[in-house]
Amino acid sequence: MTFKEFLAYHLINMGNFSLTVSELLAIVIILLATWFLLYLLKRVVIKTMSKDKYTANRQYSVFLLVKYLVWIIAIVLLIETVGVRVTFLIASSAALLVGLGLGLQQIFRDIVSGIFILFEGTIKVDDILDVGGIVGKIKEIRLRTSTLYTRDGIVLIIPNHTFVDENVINWSHNLQPTRFNVQVGVSYASDEIKVKDILYKVAAEHPDVINDQPEIKPIVRIIDFADSAVVFEILFWSQNMFWIENLKSDLRFSIREKFRKEGIVIPFPQRDVNMISVSPPTP
DSSP, X not given: OOHHHHHTOEEEEETTEEEEHHHHHHHHHHHHHHHXXXXXXXXXXXXXXXXXXXXXXXXXXXXXXXXXXHHHHHHHHHHHHTTOXXXXXXXXXXXXXXXXXXXXXXXXXXXXXXXXXXXHOSSOTTOEEEETTEEEEEEEEOSSEEEEEETTSOEEEEETHHHHHSOEEETTGGGOOEEEEEEEEEOXXXXXXHHHHHHHHHHHHOTTSOOSOGGGXXXXXXXXXXXXXXXXXXXXXXXXXXXXXXXXHHHHHHHHHHHXXXXXXXXXXXXXOOOOOOOOOXX
């Protein structure tokens, strides 16, 4: 058997479908070439990636978009290699594709949303998002879904259309510190100046609260005169957004400790109930 005859040898011959050695080699070459091309592209992206986190995430998003495009082209070439014409396949399966399109509208919607997300770069890997009250960090953005790692250590698979159609808070946008607050009520008998000084001291002692920038230093204010307490609020800025609930808890522990030492009371709601005795009517 000559080499030419070897390449033309039919490995599979079933009806109208056949697979020769040359076609199998072409499939292997296309797969290896695709893998090698993507490997080189990834190496180039990593090597030229900007030190700026925002720009680096945007570059990675563009790489993912190019990766999906390369694989689509590779799949089309594989189909053509085995003798199936893509144009004929689409034309002969038009009715089937219409049915699939109607049934898979949500999937197509997610894919289009994923393309917009990757292209615009409004949501990037490592961004901290609030999605429907669930706070988490984006670990991976795929074409149809994205992976969100929550503060509870749970991995959520979220369809990409959620980020386009719903209100999503991106706490990492522009990489700016975010403002948070902690509220506490004290009794009306408390010295409000002392309470204010304690709350400022609590904020100043925590390492994750920004205190060295005058324009975003902590602020203590009275926000309400409630039924049984004067309600104070600490407004503070922090970049530790992912674990912000732990930071708030630290501040509350510290407030409790300092209030206890200074004899400042955190009241609880009380109600006075007056019982009136009514004599039964005389018959």
